[in-house]
Amino acid sequence: MNYVLIGNSVAAVNAVAGIREYDREGDITIVSAENYYAYGRPLISYWLEQRVHEKDLPYRPETFFAQNKVRVLLGRRAVRLDPEARQVFLDDGESLPYDRLLLATGGRPLVPPINGLTPENHYTFMTYDDVRRLEKAASPGREAVILGAGPTGLKAMESLVRRGVKVTLVELADRIWAPALDPGAADLVTGFLQDRGVNIYLNDTLEGVRQGDNGRLDLELKSGRRLAADILVVAIGVRPNVELLQDLPGVTINRGVAVGPDLSTGLPGVYAAGDVVAGNPPLLPHAAIQGKIAGRNMAGGRETYKPVLPYNALGILGLHIISIGLSAAGEGYEILREADPAARVYRMLVLQDNRLVGGLLINRIDRAGIYRYLIEEGIEVTSFKDRLLQPDFGLLSLPDNLWQQQLAK
């Protein structure tokens, strides 16, 4: 069996592991547009603030590829797919035949058309190359404006602040990281950041960019506010890299590539996993799980991907946030909440029909995974609802049959 994996990030690496569980011998080739072996993308902010060095970036040691007999083509791009001939063509003209192909091309930063915005006068925050470029500009005392206060914008903010850069966040929504933080939590985090000297402008966005004679940027916001900055980072989202499958018959593109429960795309032998998949949250755990399952299925497994709710753990300047599922929901839901503003602790659980559907934990995150388990499994919590936010909440707070079943695993 001949496997070709397009993309060399978390989904592809996990697919290798998945394939090898079933097929020790088949040929595996990875086509990587980037010039690096797979690294955890979220590490780039840690690299930028020098908490992680280049040698620690690799997601798996280089020996992983040798041990699993994987041929890795670095710096090469797949440009065309011929599903009839089962061949994929690379940018240098080489063609690779395949029996099974995985599209794990991920996504790329969404950069909206803005007056005066050019590739040269802004930065994105997704790849190692992005931060290598940004590092040169991010020296102490300079000023940065980050468009977008989602998780990417917040991590960019953290690493720039740690480098001594003065940061301003501009967010279109009425609060930061609106999909994950409810207004109460967003207020807490906003206050925390402002205490650390971060400017935050909400309900606003960038409308124009001009480069002044001194090299500094003059940014014009929708509200009419003007900001001067040395650095502009655009972090308002990602879009899936679907080009390789675009316009091929039998494939449905709905922003991402639509896949069946087995993660096949509709083209014979072609699977997809990770950020490129339609409806998949662009989060690392999801890419890893899908990659593993896609790999197994490519090699003969028959596994179904059960969608995993979005969840995210984010540390910003020492504040730890875990959001799970509908963590920002409010109206129409039952909310359990506990807050200790002095300790910057905020814990909120979202329930619907006596089942947990979301959770948000700030600064007191022990046992968070148990909430995620309750959410994922749709377990009714009526009998122990009053225990959920107790300080000693744990497995024993669940009904006997549940904790016994969990500990027997």
Place this chain on the structure above:
Amino acid sequence: MKKVYARPAYCMNCHLCEVNCIVAHSRSHDVFRAYKRENLRGTGRVIVEEKLPLSVAVQCRHCTDPACVAGCISGAMVKDPATGIVYCQEDKCVGCWTCVASCPFGAIRPGEKNGRPLPLKCDLCREEGEPACVAGCPNRALVFEERRAGA
């Protein structure tokens, strides 16, 4: 694979599994140094939960498809394909605590060692043989054995 299973009927809430775990994961492997010099109090990788009279030691189940490994952003958390042991390569951890949010047993706690983040989770004392918690349990409330179901 062999795992540690709790037998709550005999767990007497002494928390000595935590003590033994801490010593086994200390630099010195000496109880006094571990507590009084290395300041490791509270860093047990096994958590004794209490709902008195019931108590039970909760620790990593070393899942077949571990959510903590899938969620780890740095590749620090891995499952050893040979032994099945899920463990953290501590020098690679950046302390994002996605593992904490991932674990359906709440068996990973955020911790810290020498100013560096350290997920507190059971590694079955992978360099020692029988896990210290099991070896030291005074009432055989923990056993290290192979069971088929869900293993």
Place this chain on the structure above:
Amino acid sequence: MPTLSLMPPEFSVLRDENKCIKCLACARQCGFDAQKYDAEDDRLYTIDANCVNCQRCVSICPVGALTIYKNPPPMRPNAYWSEGHLRNIIKQAETGGVLLTGMGNDQPFPSYFDRLLLNASQVTNPSIDPLREPMELRTYLGSRTEPVTLQEGQDEKTRTPLVPLETPIMFSAMSYGSISHEAFESLARAAKEFGTMFNTGEGGLPEDLYQYADHAVVQVASGRFGVHTGYLNAGRIIEIKIGQGAKPGIGGHLPGEKINAAVSATRMIPEGTDALSPAPHHDIYSIEDLKQLVFTLKEATRYQKPVSVKVSAVHNVAAIASGIARAGADIITVDGFRGGTGAAPTMIRDHVGIPIELAIAAVDQRLREEGIRNQVSLVAAGGFRSSADVVKAIALGADAVYIGTAALIALGCHLCQKCYTGKCSWGIATQDPYKTRRLNPEIGAERLYNLLRGWSHEIKEMLGGMGINSIESLRGNRLHLRGVGLNEVELKLLGVKHAGEAI
């Protein structure tokens, strides 16, 4: 209690702060609220007045940071007004109550076991090495076949079968309720594994332990708790409990707090009610009455179960034993004044009854004289501390012995004598589910098995030394005993010569 108690703490708990790692195991394990943890100050401290010196904290402490010291007497030392007397007076002045205690008589009465020595072979008859040659400890309990005549009420057809023991040591009666299910199960499992008997005491046999019933002596006591035909027929031996060595003439009282759902179901009494065992059986006021009960029980079990009658060792125990044998009992159990208890008035425990050594000798002698020794087995109980005590008892005339206190010590008991409080830190004499789980019956059974194994080995060594290869050959063989420091009356009662006297 008065505002100002004149009772100073009997013990002091010392914590070596250099060693303490504040793991809090002591505070979590103390059954008597003597170890406390103040979370706000992150500080451990002790309330010495509550300490009973049960040693639980000392044993569980992983760093050996704890030591319990006995405090000096509360008043200036006085050989007559002992500390025990002083404390008892103070306590009663403050409470006005009857003094209660647990376990056996702890007063310094003489021990005849400690004044008896065993013989060994030299030159003229060779000793036997039990590691090289077979050595028989098997003991049969029950009534032996009469050689010729049929007797009233007991003939060949109605004789009950003998019960084999692989070692002449059984576990004494300790009821489920007075001890935990875990302790009870430990005894049952060890008895089965070793091939000996445990005794249900007067609290019945829990449903889930019927798998051990063929190694159970099932007791019928004055309260009749848990007695039904299923219970009688399940056991191997039935024992009518008349008296107990720790409290001759006294009934029993298990407080309602110890009667939880499981104990209630086993005892067949309502949950939470006190379980009162009357001092006498209200249907037994004579040997004839006793005979009625013996045969009622035999009829109920189709003569398949030997019946034992257990009495305290009291002044006229020999005559009583004769009556019991004539009442049709197959086994007589005599419980000496060192026997233990879950609860007894201190004055009774410490001042009533006679030493088991004298009782064994008296009973054996009397039954021999009356020619009825073979009709019954004689089981001795009450304060057997070692295999040597067992060997001496058998040489004095016992067929087998019961061990209670020794068994509990093997399970973890530290003789703090607070059984009656129900707070036992070792999970033995308590029904508190937080504490009972401390005694894993797997471990308990192993420890008891080890004790039986060790003692049995030692008994074989002692027998071999005497040149005997079977415990049967030692039974009542008082020539193997010599007394030291005993007066003539004592030597006569025990039926032994003084050390130095030849055969």
